[in-house]
Amino acid sequence: MKSQNNLTIASSSRVAQLQTEKTRSQSSVWKLRSPQDGVQDLTADQALQKLIAGNKRFINHQSINPDHLTCLEEARQKQTPFATILGCSDSRVPLEAIFDQGLGDLFVIRVAGNIVTPTELASVEYGTSVLNTKVLLVLGHGNCGAVIATLKGGNLMGQMNTLTDSIQPAISRSSNQPGDRLENAVRENVFLQMERLKESIVITQLLEERKIKLVGGYFDLKTGRVCILNILTSQRSTIRVNRLYTF
Ligand SMILES: [Zn+2]
Helix, strand or coil, X not given: CHHHXXXXXXXXXXXXXXXXXXXXXXXXXXXXXCHHXXXXXCCHHHHHHHHHHXXXXXXXXXXXXXXXXXXXXXXXXXXXXXXXXXXXXXXXXXXXXXCCCCCCCEXXXXXXXXXXXXXXXXXXXXXXXHCCCCEEEEEEECCCHHHHHHHHXXXXXXXXXXXXXHHHHHHXXXXXXXXXXXXXXXXXXXXXXXXXXXXXXHXXXXXXXXXXXXXXXXXCCCCCCEEEEEEECCCCCCXXXXXXXXX
């Protein structure tokens, strides 16, 4: 019985030690990520690198897995996200997870097909100009149902045609491109929505003042990797794939 008690005590002690290590580890992780550490002072390049580094951790099974409740405690009084992301509603594209970021880090607008309508644009303008995020990312993804539905054509129920109507120009633009039809359409849709963002006076001004970068990306469902398709640094920049960015 005595040895059993000793074992229990030793076991409890080890559990306590592990909990202390976990707490210490979480607090140091959070300390690195705290808004007080100058997230708002990041340049646009640094903010983009922070996203890319998070996605690298994600695809390498090295996610920090931030304690979201602790993040929330830190950000409760004021949010200081460093990136605004317009992504698809698809359940396989959770942005905090694929970029390994915590609550308060990303200002997220999710809508099927990552389309820009006045409503999404208003949120994007808020994220970039009021919350001062440094990167504005439009993220398409593989096997996107909204793009597939647009490719198939035909009438959809209820309001769903508004989604496909918004994506249709991207289908037309990509129709003669070599390669995978769906991937091409998803990529063109990212460019199309970026163009729509550029039509905003607010976004234009932020680009002209070099306060933000407008970035297009593609999330690969097979690998989990986010591929950067285009980085715009000014309103006059052309939205095409000139080269694929590798990091
Ligand atoms: Zn989608």
